[in-house]
Amino acid sequence: MPDPTPYIIYTDGACLGNPGPGGYAAIVRQGAQEREFSGGFRRTTNNRMELTAAIVALESIPAGSQATLYSDSNYLVQAVNLGWARGWKAKGWRRSTKEKALNPDLWERLLKLLDQRKVTFVWVRGHAGNSQNERCDRLSVAAAQRPNLPPDAVFEAGEKI
Amino acid sequence: MPDPTPYIIYTDGACLGNPGPGGYAAIVRQGAQEREFSGGFRRTTNNRMELTAAIVALESIPAGSQATLYSDSNYLVQAVNLGWARGWKAKGWRRSTKEKALNPDLWERLLKLLDQRKVTFVWVRGHAGNSQNERCDRLSVAAAQRPNLPPDAVFEAGEKI
RNA sequence: GGACACCUCCUAGU
DNA sequence: ACTAGGAGGTGTCC
Numbered sequence: 001m002p003d004p005t006p007y008i009i010y011t012d013g014a015c016l017g018n019p020g021p022g023g024y025a026a027i028v029r030q031g032a033q034e035r036e037f038s039g040g041f042r043r044t045t046n047n048r049m050e051l052t053a054a055i056v057a058l059e060s061i062p063a064g065s066q067a068t069l070y071s072d073s074n075y076l077v078q079a080v081n082l083g084w085a086r087g088w089k090a091k092g093w094r095r096s097t098k099e100k101a102l103n104p105d106l107w108e109r110l111l112k113l114l115d116q117r118k119v120t121f122v123w124v125r126g127h128a129g130n131s132q133n134e135r136c137d138r139l140s141v142a143a144a145q146r147p148n149l150p151p152d153a154v155f156e157a158g159e160k161i
Numbered sequence: 162m163p164d165p166t167p168y169i170i171y172t173d174g175a176c177l178g179n180p181g182p183g184g185y186a187a188i189v190r191q192g193a194q195e196r197e198f199s200g201g202f203r204r205t206t207n208n209r210m211e212l213t214a215a216i217v218a219l220e221s222i223p224a225g226s227q228a229t230l231y232s233d234s235n236y237l238v239q240a241v242n243l244g245w246a247r248g249w250k251a252k253g254w255r256r257s258t259k260e261k262a263l264n265p266d267l268w269e270r271l272l273k274l275l276d277q278r279k280v281t282f283v284w285v286r287g288h289a290g291n292s293q294n295e296r297c298d299r300l301s302v303a304a305a306q307r308p309n310l311p312p313d314a315v316f317e318a319g320e321k322i
Numbered sequence: 323g324g325a326c327a328c329c330u331c332c333u334a335g336u
Numbered sequence: 337a338c339t340a341g342g343a344g345g346t347g348t349c350c
Contacts, residue, residue: 012327013327013328014328014329015327015328015329015346015347016328016329016330017328017329017330017346018327018328018329018330018345018346018347019346019347020328020329020330020346022328045328045346045347045348046327046328046329046346046347046348047327047328047347047348047349048347049328050327050328050347071327072326072327073326073327073328073348074325074326074327074348074349075326075327075347075348075349076326076327077326078325078326078349078350079348079349082349082350084349084350095349095350101348101349102347102348102349103348123326125326126326126327126328174334174335175335175336176334176335176336176339176340177335177336178335178336178339179334179335179336179338179339179340180339180340181335181336181339183335206335206339206340206341207334207335207336207339207340207341208333208334208335208340208341208342209340210335211334211335211341233333233334234333234334234341235332235333235334235341235342236333236334236340236341236342237334238333239332239333239342239343240341240342243342243343245342245343256342256343262342263340263341263342264341284333286333287333287334287335323350324349324350325348325349325350326347326348326349327346327347327348328345328346328347328348329344329345329346329347330343330344330345330346331342331343331344331345332341332342332343332344333340333341333342334339334340334341334342335338335339335340335341336337336338336339336340
């Protein structure tokens, strides 16, 4: 049975060049316990990193748990809160008959995690003095700068076309 | 008819904190004659002081005259020489559809002065041994340190919003 | 047309 | 380490 204490999660993504070397970071707190996660890819996009940060954070908490997740990405927060992502999935990852919804690999992972957890997404303005958001920002930039980053295989495959 | 001898002008701005107490200074020379101007505000920005220094200097020379103005502010020199300021004005003080151009009050004053004078702006690297620039620097810092500085009303009004 | 984010480059002021 | 300013851009959505 999952611990009923809710999680507080901050996430951020960075990308040096967009597309370029990218990093993600998450701070996951439950009561007095706090964990940090970060990582990067050698070539990706800012929005893929914002999504990945949320995925990594939610993968770190058990199914059935409750969380509030803070992000400065409107792409992420609105796609969840306004039901965009569910709509794209329902239409076979299309936004309209002729326009594809992007990053379906990451959205699939995220929606599955959300099915198993009770998560509230909250948008926070970036670079506006929120210390947790700013720490995530620094962590994600640092991750993007690490040497020998692995490939974001899905992104790089999409570029070859 | 204006004196045809060209003016040599050095300007600088300083700001203790940005935003913070700010000072401007100008040295205006014509032949053997030299004048100095300086002043300050209790709370303003570095770029507003760089602009103000140029405005005060050009207000001190007659319409129709010719001048070369040296400044270490890229904001000032490029906005004049590359036509940025004219462009912002033409677009209703916007840099793009969504981004406002800042300090329109000062740019309006400066552009009007430039319409009536033949002024060449030259950028000089700050703190690089130019004695006139360094004297301006000292004057502007001293001005910023004076007690009982008046308010930069436009700046403080903009902060309240 | 709008929003958010991610940058790249440059300068100045602390 | 910070803030105030400028030019150019992409990633994504409505």
